[in-house]
Amino acid sequence: STVFVPAHPLIKHWVSVLRNEQTPCPIFRNAMAELGRLLMYEASRDWLPTVSGEIQSPLGVASVEFIDPREPVAVIPILRAGLALAEHASSILPATKTYHLGMSRDEETLQPTIYLNKLPAKFAEGSKVFVVDPMLATGGTIVAALNLLKDRGVSNKQIKVISACSSPPALEKLSEQFPGLQVYTGIIDPVLNDKGFIIPGLGDAGDRSYG
Numbered sequence: 001s002t003v004f005v006p007a008h009p010l011i012k013h014w015v016s017v018l019r020n021e022q023t024p025c026p027i028f029r030n031a032m033a034e035l036g037r038l039l040m041y042e043a044s045r046d047w048l049p050t051v052s053g054e055i056q057s058p059l060g061v062a063s064v065e066f067i068d069p070r071e072p073v074a075v076i077p078i079l080r081a082g083l084a085l086a087e088h089a090s091s092i093l094p095a096t097k098t099y100h101l102g103m104s105r106d107e108e109t110l111q112p113t114i115y116l117n118k119l120p121a122k123f124a125e126g127s128k129v130f131v132v133d134p135m136l137a138t139g140g141t142i143v144a145a146l147n148l149l150k151d152r153g154v155s156n157k158q159i160k161v162i163s164a165c166s167s168p169p170a171l172e173k174l175s176e177q178f179p180g181l182q183v184y185t186g187i188i189d190p191v192l193n194d195k196g197f198i199i200p201g202l203g204d205a206g207d208r209s210y211g
């Protein structure tokens, strides 16, 4: 997989707000949503197909380009924390379907369990899929989520992973197991501790978003 950490001052800003332990829950959630908006914006560049035509403006005829409404785009937030990061997907992407995936990681074993799976049995032909999860720590959760997409015939090139904070072991797993996949992350932090937390990271993104 290829990893992008877009060099944008607003991305740095919202990551910094998320890192601050003083940031209260509603502000944390808003910062997560803004970061998600910017990462999805960056990930859409050169990826979402447009269709061109002409349109009548109040003062003349203009050549225009719209996101092609025939090309399916799906957003998969991984609950809980992915809900906050994906919040603006529906406002910046003109037409999307949202499929929720609920996954939780066992605090002892660090193994993910799927408790909600709203994925369709089959995705529309040629779908482009954003998989949205704030933390890629051990990578167990994202790998399990991506395997569900693989089972449904979605190729790695059709997928972009959107994440606030990632650790090297997770990114290595993705590049080994999902070649051609692209990851957009706000920051990469070097250390993963023995409890599976990214250091310095953001803390527990689910708890910090929802109290």
Ligand code: PRP
Residues within 6 Å of the ligand: 078, 079, 080, 081, 082, 103, 104, 105, 106, 110, 112, 133, 134, 135, 136, 137, 138, 139, 140, 141, 142, 170, 196, 204, 205, 206, 207
């Ligand atoms: C956290 C986080 C990721 C996952 C990352 O979710 O939001 O989904 O752990 O860990 P991994 O890469 O080691 O698998 P958590 O299970 O805490 O659920 P939550 O979002 O409901 O808090």
